[in-house]
Amino acid sequence: MFGHTNMLILKLTRDCNLRCKYCYIKNKDNFKGEMMEFYTFKRIIQRIIKDRKKATYPPKIFTLVLHGGEPLLAGHKKLRLFLGYASRKFEESGVKHRFSMQTNLTLLSTEILSVLHDYDVTVGVSFDGIKESNSSRTDINTEKFDTHFRELTDFNINFGFLMVVNKANINNIAESLDYIFKKYDTGPLKINYAEDVLGVGGSEVTGKEFFEKAWKVVLDRFLEKENTKQLEESNLSNILERYFSNIITKKNNIEYMRSNCGLKICGGGSNIIEINPDGSVHYCGRYSEDFKETYIQNIEDEEFLELKQISRYFDTVKVKHKILKENECDLCPADGICDHGCPAFYYSKYGKFGLRKDLVCEIFIPLYYYLVKNEIRLFNKLYETKKNQDGIWYLNLHLNIEDEWIDNITKKFKGYYVERDKNFKTENFNPQIAIRKK
Amino acid sequence: MKCTFCGKEMDEFQVGVTLNIKTSRLRNDDTWEEVPNMSLSSKEVLCSDCFSEFAEVLNEQVLKAKNKVEK
Ligand code: SF4
Numbered sequence: 001m002f003g004h005t006n007m008l009i010l011k012l013t014r015d016c017n018l019r020c021k022y023c024y025i026k027n028k029d030n031f032k033g034e035m036m037e038f039y040t041f042k043r044i045i046q047r048i049i050k051d052r053k054k055a056t057y058p059p060k061i062f063t064l065v066l067h068g069g070e071p072l073l074a075g076h077k078k079l080r081l082f083l084g085y086a087s088r089k090f091e092e093s094g095v096k097h098r099f100s101m102q103t104n105l106t107l108l109s110t111e112i113l114s115v116l117h118d119y120d121v122t123v124g125v126s127f128d129g130i131k132e133s134n135s136s137r138t139d140i141n142t143e144k145f146d147t148h149f150r151e152l153t154d155f156n157i158n159f160g161f162l163m164v165v166n167k168a169n170i171n172n173i174a175e176s177l178d179y180i181f182k183k184y185d186t187g188p189l190k191i192n193y194a195e196d197v198l199g200v201g202g203s204e205v206t207g208k209e210f211f212e213k214a215w216k217v218v219l220d221r222f223l224e225k226e227n228t229k230q231l232e233e234s235n236l237s238n239i240l241e242r243y244f245s246n247i248i249t250k251k252n253n254i255e256y257m258r259s260n261c262g263l264k265i266c267g268g269g270s271n272i273i274e275i276n277p278d279g280s281v282h283y284c285g286r287y288s289e290d291f292k293e294t295y296i297q298n299i300e301d302e303e304f305l306e307l308k309q310i311s312r313y314f315d316t317v318k319v320k321h322k323i324l325k326e327n328e329c330d331l332c333p334a335d336g337i338c339d340h341g342c343p344a345f346y347y348s349k350y351g352k353f354g355l356r357k358d359l360v361c362e363i364f365i366p367l368y369y370y371l372v373k374n375e376i377r378l379f380n381k382l383y384e385t386k387k388n389q390d391g392i393w394y395l396n397l398h399l400n401i402e403d404e405w406i407d408n409i410t411k412k413f414k415g416y417y418v419e420r421d422k423n424f425k426t427e428n429f430n431p432q433i434a435i436r437k438k
Numbered sequence: 439m440k441c442t443f444c445g446k447e448m449d450e451f452q453v454g455v456t457l458n459i460k461t462s463r464l465r466n467d468d469t470w471e472e473v474p475n476m477s478l479s480s481k482e483v484l485c486s487d488c489f490s491e492f493a494e495v496l497n498e499q500v501l502k503a504k505n506k507v508e509k
């Protein structure tokens with residue numbers, strides 16, 4: 001199971017201390033007090049180690065995401081017990097790993113901060129923005145957030161922001177970005193669109209609104225602001241990387257790597273899996289409840305050649321393929337950059353697999369045209385923000401470089417010297433192109 | 439070295455069995471496109487007993503399945 005899985009979403013509990021409007025987990029009230037047992041946790045860690053030992057190409061780094069509900073409900077003692085065990089076992093068996101956690105931070109304490117610090121846990125925090133942006137959430141305001149962020153900084157804990165765009169924050173994305181980047185020396189944040197999975201209404205914005213008032217705002221800021229250090233949003237960073245890779249190689253590079261979200265046929269069930277507090281294994285943590293259709297097996301179930309998981313994943317591949325064909329995504333101009341929607345959200349909302357064309361296409365088709373119209377400016381800006389001290393931008397295309405691609409870059413983007421990176425290493429399969437300004 | 443299936447310490451033989459899967463889908467434009475997350479490799483290292491059993495069972499069961507698919 002873990003022979004080819006690089007990320008585990010481990011739900012310590014499905015209970016949460018908040019009740020945010022756009023949350024996709026169903027029936028949180030049924031999970032009051034639920035918490036994973038140490039025994040189950042140990043069995044999961046042992047399974048990860050065992051499966052990776054016999055794997056042909058285990059992913060280089062294994063990421064364990066402590067998730068929920070709210071994982072901090074576990075309390076500092078249990079978190080230290082779990083992370084201590086995992087960290088010692090992983091070290092002993094040479095499993096290179098990262099710990100991360102998705103939390104609302106409201107239960108942060110000095111003891112918890114010290115656990116996060118000691119085990120190098122990267123914390124993903126939801127930040128919806130300033131002022132009325134937080135009105136979709138309960139018990140959260142900007143002042144409280146500031147206190148928590150300061151505490152994380154004091155304890156030297158890495159953190160990244162996730163902003164879910166919904167009706168409450170759609171109109172002040174720029175102000176919220178200004179606020180974050182003025183205050184914190186942080187990398188790009190992630191801006192996702194909310195989907196009204198539970199059908200309660202009131203939270204979801206249209207695809208058109210999302211593109212125009214969120215992602216386009218980020219792109220405009222990137223192009224127009226003087227001395228920008230970075231593109232402020234990470235989905236767009238990946239999309240830009242893919243866009244330029246596609247035009248340079250003149251092929252649709254969705255094929256180049258295994259990944260989780262954002263791929264035409266996402267990795268839920270293969271590259272990424274989710275485990276519930278009772279040890280049941282599912283496709284992905286984004287499903288609103290335990291569906292029979294998304295169940296893979298239990299952590300204690302035996303498996304030969306990982307065939308149980310592979311065949312369950314293949315079931316989704318077949319369904320997703322049919323949906324892509326029906327919607328003619330293969331013939332869409334935005335195909336090479338589109339995320340093709342989250343199957344978990346769709347399934348949770350409609351009880352079957354499908355594609356929210358109203359939402360997804362309204363975001364990605366205009367985005368595609370925006371990229372085409374601005375590709376030269378974007379390329380120049382990427383060079384400015386990505387070049388190192390020697391003025392070189394190393395562009396990684398994740399493929400073995402062909403000479404023709406170098407020509408494609410020089411023809412399209414004037415004023416650059418382009419060559420293969422001399423430190424090119426096949427061993428790591430990390431082929432890069434070095435770009436300099438003339 | 440222990441057999442990855444039965445867990446017994448291996449002597450005399452260890453047989454590595456690797457399954458390489460490469461999956462592509464047929465696009466709307468009639469060309470093939472790889473499905474990266476469905477292109478993978480898995481492995482077991484078996485003791486001689488487990489391998490013999492595996493070879494026999496696989497052969498039998500696969501033929502059975504073939505009949506089922508053909509019908
Ligand atoms: S189901 Fe959704 S969240 Fe999970 S990997 Fe797929 S796209 Fe990502």
Ligand code: SF4
Pocket residue numbers: 327328329330332333334335338339340341355357360361362364365
């Ligand atoms: S924009 Fe719509 S039609 Fe185009 S690839 Fe994405 S989901 Fe498919």
Ligand SMILES: [Zn+2]
Pocket residue numbers: 441442443444445446484485486487488489
């Ligand atoms: Zn055996």
